[in-house]
Amino acid sequence: MISLKEIKNDLPAGIVVFLVAVPLCLGIAMASGAPLFSGIIAGIVGGIVVSLISGSQLGVSGPAAGLAVIVLQAIQGLGSFEVFLSAVVLAGAIQLALGLLKAGSIGYYFPTSVIKGMLAGIGVIIILKQIPHAFGYDSDYEGDVHFIEPDGGTTFSELFNTFNYITPGAVIISALSLAILILWDQVLTKKHKIFQLIQGPLVVVLLGILLNVVFRDYYPQLALAANHLVVLPVADSFGGFRQQFTAPDFSRVLTYDVLFLAGTLAVVASLETLLCLEATDKLDPYKRISPANRELVAQGVGNMVSGMIGGLPVTQVIVRSSANIQSGGRTKLSALIHGILILACVILIPGILNMIPLASLAAILLVVGYKLAKPALFKSMYRNGWSQFLPFVVTIVAIVFTDLLTGIGIGMAVAIAHVLRNNYKVSHYLYKDKNEGAREKYYMILAEEISFLNKGNILQTLRKLPDNVDLEIDYSKSAYIDPDVQELIEDFKETAHSKNINLKIREVEDTERLKEEKVLL
Template identity: 50%
Template sequence: MKMQLNYYLKHLRQDFSASIVVFLVALPLCLGVALASGAPLFAGVIAGMLGGIVVSWCSGSQLSVSGPAAGLTVIVFNAIETLGNFKAFLLSLMFAGIFQILFGFVRAGMIAAFFPTAVIKGMLAAIGMILIIKQTPHATGYDEGYAADESYMPDTAGSSFIEFTHSLHGISPGATLVACVALLILIFWESAFIKRFNVLRMIPGPLLAVIWGVSFNAWALASAPEWSIGVKYLVSLPELGSTSNFVNQLRLPDFSYLGNPKIYSIALTLAIIASLETLLSVEAVDKLDPHKRVSPTNRELKAQGLGNLLSGLMGGLPITAVIVRSSANINAGGQTRLSCFFHGVLLLISVLFFAHFLNMIPLACLAAILLQTGYKLAKPAMFFEFYKKGLNQFVPFVITVFSILFTDLLEGIAIGMVCGIFFVLRANFHAAITLTQHGSNYLLRLHKDVSFLNKALLRNYLGSIADDSELIIDGGKALFIDHDILETIDDFLQAAPDRNIDVELHGFSLESPGIAYQEAITPKLMRVASPA
């Protein structure tokens, strides 16, 4: 316990600094996700607070940030519409949390280990590109809201790219200047020059970017109105002013819907989708973690389940581990779960006492922070890195990127997985059997597992054996040989004498289908000689 305390205290400064950045990024996203979900705006803030204050301590991940997820907005919107009111939806969310806790106990988190690195890195690159595309309008002051700017681009992919293009033509000078200078501050603050001064390193660059934006807009409003940023391009947080007003914003689920079967079907859908998004995000965060820590996925499912259970009881939105805020956390120098916890505390304090001041922050400042995060996730160097690794890695990576861009997270990951599995099977297909020739002597080797998928390749190799030759079939290294493979070899053995082919079997037996015997253990040698 003392060792853990010392560990957290050691990184306290970095974590608190990162929590400010995560808070500034999370605040408008919580509101935007709620707006896009057709839920009360405060529901997004509740989910963000619970994700920080509760889930961070229950989770086994040190750097993952939890909160309302844009990927669930369509499901939430349809669920509220189907059930007829938000309180009924809260009951579904409560049961979704219970289902997730059960998933954790039955060890469903193991599914996270089956996602290939190329697919996970492809997901990160796609999210980085989405951030750049969807934050550019905010950086130029083109659009009107912050709704679901963390989301993917399913049927709105075309409109997102069109909006991106239009944003370059509908530039607002004030917002663009704020975003450009904020980006320069962020880049400069990571330079070697700043890192030489310990005092300057203690000040988070994103905080300076926000101070710059607020200061510039205050000056513009007073001295140059044509350069000022309109209210609709500023953070918009409900001003509560007191604890009693906060409590009045909480909503209890409507338990009169307990007999409605739709409650449970929606709950199961939410639990499955939220769990998959969480597992994907946690796997991605572990890849980004500079300390390369591995998060216990079953514990993560239980933590998210508890968060969703409480969110349903308090009037919040579904909670998942969210990669954009987690990436911002890592990018800002977060080291432990304290950064996520502090961001939840800051959300709570802000809505209680400081909403008026936070509403002075231009969205262009936050867009600059996310643009930098997006670039770090989708660096061109990452594409070159996977290209150098070969097509087996590069193709699944690229397909995952563009599948997510033009569908959504889960569909894109599924397409990337199918592509990844294809290349794995393709590699195994060619590596399972090899044929070498020296004059009239042939050596056919069976490697590792040889399944029915390799039957066509085996027939092709056997068909290429010339008449009047000698063939050795070596299965000593094979751990498993499928019955279909043994049957194909047996058929060839019976036909070999007619073609004057001498065949020797090493390291396996046709008498025990499905099992490959190591030659060291079963030194059985079968020889089929040609007729004299």
């Protein structure tokens, strides 16, 4: 349900998300080898259709950079953008089915350390990817999150190339924009409510347009060329605008290639959405929990609509979602406003959008990236111990050097390995009776849950026991003991006999009998 109660916060946040989203939509479409307008369509659908159905209050949906490589290869492989659109529609139907079947709960199984690592990793990537744009080197497309660039370079080689292509006008605009954003955030918003109502990002965008007009008229050597500005397709008429929409071709929808692509898009888009949903909820200052199954339904309907009118696949995306949160968004009205603004502006004022310098947007995204990867976050995770810090750092490094989903997969592997290691170590507790007697007595108390993973650790402990001792194995408090471990204990009875170990096993029945004896006493 859309509410207007928070419009004073949601309207300026929606404007900021709109400004960030437009070049990202265009850049991802370019990287996907699709018509530029298909990215805009996905942004409109993500902002309007998905927002109306979704239960996420702060999540923003649109075309995702993580799908760009899949989309590029799919369009080339199928040989037709229209056939590709049929796969997008089918992928949406699969997502809708997954939501109705309650498959969204998979998102709850990702540990906090990995989710926070994802947020910080995205923050680091944003900073690394936007530095070239801030200096006026715009060879890479907006929204890229992959380490390997389309031209064969890498994130770091592009940083070094930046020094060979510095554009003075872009540097001036980005430096002034960055200074205004910091001043706005740290000082002005605390001085007067007007500075909370008017967002700093909107000011720097208007400043960037104005500065470039001044450069063009009075300092042509500083004027930005077209490739340093937003490049939105401009229709000559309403009929021309309608022609930018494309209908899908369903003639090959039941072929293996299309079905396999639809399944791939559905799985990858759903996974990315669920991860971003979890991450967005962690950034939410009100700590609201979004319904994951409803989000899959919303994304499914969104992809069906997007595919039907010529748009790229949509997912919930963390860059736009975090920009929404950091701009003061309170409800999903801000995401809806951003979608409506994209639609209105591409119809009414596409020429003005094409005046926005990428350097202005780079400054906005640099601030977003810093807030996602604040040093305080690293300190907080370090204080939580290595069980949290190691998966967190590995996730960040893996995302920076690969891509979002691969990095999360590597981070998950490290987190699971750490869990397995801890599970291996805490299977039991062995202690020696301090009372002096003729024979030493040992007690082994098994944990509540004993799986086959604990088998090796328990076996090592039993092997290290000296000869001629008493041993009591207590699993009266164990709710579950794997049959492998039970077999191990049974086999140890023979070993105990040969080592002159008096073995006693206390099971649940023993505990109940002791309780009864105490009652009788």
